[in-house]
Amino acid sequence: MLIFYKAVSIANGKFWWWFLGGLALRLILLFSMPNWSEDYARFLWDGEMIRLEQNPYLEHPKEWNASHLEMETTYLKGLLNSMNSPEYYSVYPPSNQAVFWLGSLGASQNLKPGIITLRILLLFGELAVFWLLLSLLKQNQKNIKLVILYWFNPLVIMEITGNLHFEGLVLMALLFSLWFFSQEKLGVSGGFWSLAIGLKILPLMLFPSFLANEKIRKSVNFWVVAGLVFFLAFVPLLYQSSWRNLFESLRLYQGKFEFNASIYYLFREVGFWIQGYNTIASLTKLLSTMTFFGILFIVWKKKPKSAFQMAEVWTMSYLIYLILQPVIHPWYIIPAFGLSLLTKINSLTVWTFTAIFSYQAYSNLENYEKPSLLFLEYGVIAFAIFWDYKVGNFNFKSGKTQSYES
Numbered sequence: 001m002l003i004f005y006k007a008v009s010i011a012n013g014k015f016w017w018w019f020l021g022g023l024a025l026r027l028i029l030l031f032s033m034p035n036w037s038e039d040y041a042r043f044l045w046d047g048e049m050i051r052l053e054q055n056p057y058l059e060h061p062k063e064w065n066a067s068h069l070e071m072e073t074t075y076l077k078g079l080l081n082s083m084n085s086p087e088y089y090s091v092y093p094p095s096n097q098a099v100f101w102l103g104s105l106g107a108s109q110n111l112k113p114g115i116i117t118l119r120i121l122l123l124f125g126e127l128a129v130f131w132l133l134l135s136l137l138k139q140n141q142k143n144i145k146l147v148i149l150y151w152f153n154p155l156v157i158m159e160i161t162g163n164l165h166f167e168g169l170v171l172m173a174l175l176f177s178l179w180f181f182s183q184e185k186l187g188v189s190g191g192f193w194s195l196a197i198g199l200k201i202l203p204l205m206l207f208p209s210f211l212a213n214e215k216i217r218k219s220v221n222f223w224v225v226a227g228l229v230f231f232l233a234f235v236p237l238l239y240q241s242s243w244r245n246l247f248e249s250l251r252l253y254q255g256k257f258e259f260n261a262s263i264y265y266l267f268r269e270v271g272f273w274i275q276g277y278n279t280i281a282s283l284t285k286l287l288s289t290m291t292f293f294g295i296l297f298i299v300w301k302k303k304p305k306s307a308f309q310m311a312e313v314w315t316m317s318y319l320i321y322l323i324l325q326p327v328i329h330p331w332y333i334i335p336a337f338g339l340s341l342l343t344k345i346n347s348l349t350v351w352t353f354t355a356i357f358s359y360q361a362y363s364n365l366e367n368y369e370k371p372s373l374l375f376l377e378y379g380v381i382a383f384a385i386f387w388d389y390k391v392g393n394f395n396f397k398s399g400k401t402q403s404y405e406s
Helices: 002-010 012-028 039-051 061-067 074-082 094-107 111-139 144-151 154-162 167-182 186-199 202-211 220-256 263-275 280-302 307-324 330-340 347-363 371-390
Strands: none
Touching (some): 012 111, 012 144, 012 154, 039 074, 111 154, 167 202, 167 307, 186 202, 186 220, 202 280, 202 307, 220 280, 263 280, 263 307, 280 307
16 A cells, blocks of 8 residues: 555656556456456346346346246356356346446357456446546645556456446446536536436435535436436336335345444344344344434535535545445445545545455355454554544534645
8 A cells, every 4th residue: 555655656747657557457357257256247147138128127047047948048057157146136226237238238148258348338437437536636636646546456456347346337427426516517417426326326325415515405407417317217127116126135135144344243243142143134224224324414514515525425424334334345445435535534545455355255155254354454444544533534524625735
């Protein structure tokens, strides 16, 4: 991490060489197979379902395969065998499915071309993120070389370009929302926020931050465009009541799975001590409630007036969510990390490096997590959060912009 900060300090006139270097690292991965994640198989499966005019939400993969033996192909069989959860309905919103469909078109019944197609689409998103971070850093009179922390970040490169996760596109949509907000084009800003929700439902939690801004709260354009894009993004779920299976999978995901958590694991141990069994069902409800009220508290204290104060609120909101949730895969950190570069908050940057300890669990079939590595990962993060708080990087003053000297 210290090497990264040193790189930022010496970039100067060589800045565009740094851009080409980061781009080259991504292009090197263009023809590689994803590691430590089989999510790509589900992406291409869902895309293939749409290409075959099937509903990816109606049946889970094993169920579909058993009832459509006449449509089985070597390609589909390979995807099914590679999946980590073939007995669960798809948890990916329709906007994601549209990208999966494009990946399926590029695949033409072959795995490698499908992976390359998805990777190219995500790479365009990464280029947009680079430009948006650069533009927003300039607007906020911050050191534009901070974009190197994103562009060369190992977690970002590995999980977006390498493992084909879509958090980069979510970050792109959120940054576009901030950029258009800073240009006072509120309708377009609202549209990109809804697009982010359409890609990953999680950005819906940012809703209170928009209500807290007087301009947005009174902007008809913002809410009309946001509502229209939201409707277009989710209206496909009305077809054959697809929303039922999507939300059933989301409910199971929230109430059954646990991975790389922090506060949740501590609460779970207390639950074992009091109840004698895993209290995940009640804990997830409790922690989700705490997340909700934590975000409301941040919004109430900050009352963001500018795009950059909004970035602070969003970063803190994501941080609260990440600390309290029972499942935190490393790539979940990326949107929060990207947003944090527009603020003085450093703990998300630290987290992108300590997240490497969580990969140990991917190396065994049972996904067993070593408590010592969890303690190391979250011990460092806890110190980083404490340090951000101690030096005043968490700015709770209402409507006041921090000083951002380079």
